Structure formats: structure tokens, C-alpha cells
Amino acid sequence: MRLDELDRSLLVLLLERPRAGLREHARTLGVARGTVAARFLRLQESGVVSGLAPQVSPRAFGYAMLAFVHLDLAQGRLDPVVEDLTAIPEVIEAHTITGDGDLLCRVVARDTAELERVIQRLIEIPGVTRTRSQMALTQRIPPRVLPLVRSSRWSTDRPR
Missing domain, CATH: 3.30.70.920 (Lrp/AsnC effector binding domain/regulation of amino acid metabolism (RAM) domain)
Known part of the structure; x- marks a missing residue:
């Protein structure tokens, strides 16, 4: 699946503010709610977004x-x-x-x-x-992907 800048921005918002609704994310991104909903569904169906359950310790x-x-x-x-x-x-x-x-x-x-x-x-x-x-003695870095999504090395192109 090819991801564009809107997908990346949506992923950042989902990771930064997971409790906000798609309507709020659409407002933040300046796009229609239907666009965000369609992108979110596509990200789920392709496996980019793999879960919505709360993390329980x-x-x-x-x-x-x-x-x-x-x-x-x-x-x-x-x-x-x-x-x-x-x-x-x-x-x-x-x-x-x-x-x-x-x-x-x-x-x-x-x-x-x-x-x-x-x-x-x-x-x-x-x-x-x-x-x-x-x-394990102490968890120094919790499970995370937000820095990876934000990374300047993040690319939508396949390796050559």
C-alpha cells in the first residue's frame, strides 16, 4: 500500500490523540470527515492500523x-x-x-x-x-511507533 502525506498526518494524529474522534481529526487536517473516515478504513483494511483496543498493563x-x-x-x-x-x-x-x-x-x-x-x-x-x-528490570522505552511515523526517513516509496 502506498501512503501519502495525508495518511502520515492522520497516523500522527491517531497516535498523539487516540481518543479524539475522526471529526476532530478532519478539522485539524482541514479535510472532510468522509475523507478521513475513508482513509482510516483503508489504513485499517491494509493492516497499517492494526488495533483499536486499549493497552492494558x-x-x-x-x-x-x-x-x-x-x-x-x-x-x-x-x-x-x-x-x-x-x-x-x-x-x-x-x-x-x-x-x-x-x-x-x-x-x-x-x-x-x-x-x-x-x-x-x-x-x-x-x-x-x-x-x-x-x-526485565526497568522499561526504559515503552512500545512506540510515533517517532517512526514522524521520522524524516519515513518514505512511501519502495526500496530500490
């Missing part, structure tokens, strides 16, 4: 610990392992990776004893051959 539910757990897998077991991971609520994210390990999981826990229980559940999944974990 696991800390609010007592999950004060965050760990990154690397999983090594037996050959050909990726899909069944991922399916089993979805049954563990403390696994809040998982990515296939290059380098050491096959999957990198973000895992939350209330305390070290719970983290150990979660890691033991991970080890018991058929196809998981090894785990390595690292506990």
Missing part, C-alpha cells in the same frame, strides 16, 4: 515481573508449540527469531515462584528442548 493485575524467555524447539514443532503457548495466559507475546533460539516469548508473573512455574510449563510443552530466560 499486566502490572494492574499484579503481574509485576516481566521476563523474556528464549525457547529452543525440535525440528518441525513450531506450529504445535505455538498452539500450546496460547493456552498459557502469562505468555503475552511470542515471536519466531533468528540467532540463538527459535521463539522469543514475553512472559509476565506475579513473583519469582510464579515465573518458575510458568517456565516449567514451557519446558513441558512437547517440542521445547531448552529455555533461557532474562528478567
Whole structure:
């Protein structure tokens, strides 16, 4: 999908003021509400805007610990392992990776004893051959994309 300056400006507004309505964004951009609504729908359908749900902090539910757990897998077991991971609520994210390990999981826990229980559940999944974990101490930069959208390096052209 090709993005233009209006798309970029709309994305910046959506990220800066997510609770404002499309009518307010249209006023700010100086375009018709229907134009903004059509652009927003196109951005959603193409996957540029991927969600509208609020971000909920696991800390609010007592999950004060965050760990990154690397999983090594037996050959050909990726899909069944991922399916089993979805049954563990403390696994809040998982990515296939290059380098050491096959999957990198973000895992939350209330305390070290719970983290150990979660890691033991991970080890018991058929196809998981090894785990390595690292506990996060302090989040220095929260998840963000606004600086990337604002970046002067942002381009609508495909790489040549």
C-alpha cells in the first residue's frame, strides 16, 4: 500500500490523540470527515492500523515481573508449540527469531515462584528442548511507533 502525506498526518494524529474522534481529526487536517473516515478504513483494511483496543498493563493485575524467555524447539514443532503457548495466559507475546533460539516469548508473573512455574510449563510443552530466560528490570522505552511515523526517513516509496 502506498501512503501519502495525508495518511502520515492522520497516523500522527491517531497516535498523539487516540481518543479524539475522526471529526476532530478532519478539522485539524482541514479535510472532510468522509475523507478521513475513508482513509482510516483503508489504513485499517491494509493492516497499517492494526488495533483499536486499549493497552492494558499486566502490572494492574499484579503481574509485576516481566521476563523474556528464549525457547529452543525440535525440528518441525513450531506450529504445535505455538498452539500450546496460547493456552498459557502469562505468555503475552511470542515471536519466531533468528540467532540463538527459535521463539522469543514475553512472559509476565506475579513473583519469582510464579515465573518458575510458568517456565516449567514451557519446558513441558512437547517440542521445547531448552529455555533461557532474562528478567526485565526497568522499561526504559515503552512500545512506540510515533517517532517512526514522524521520522524524516519515513518514505512511501519502495526500496530500490
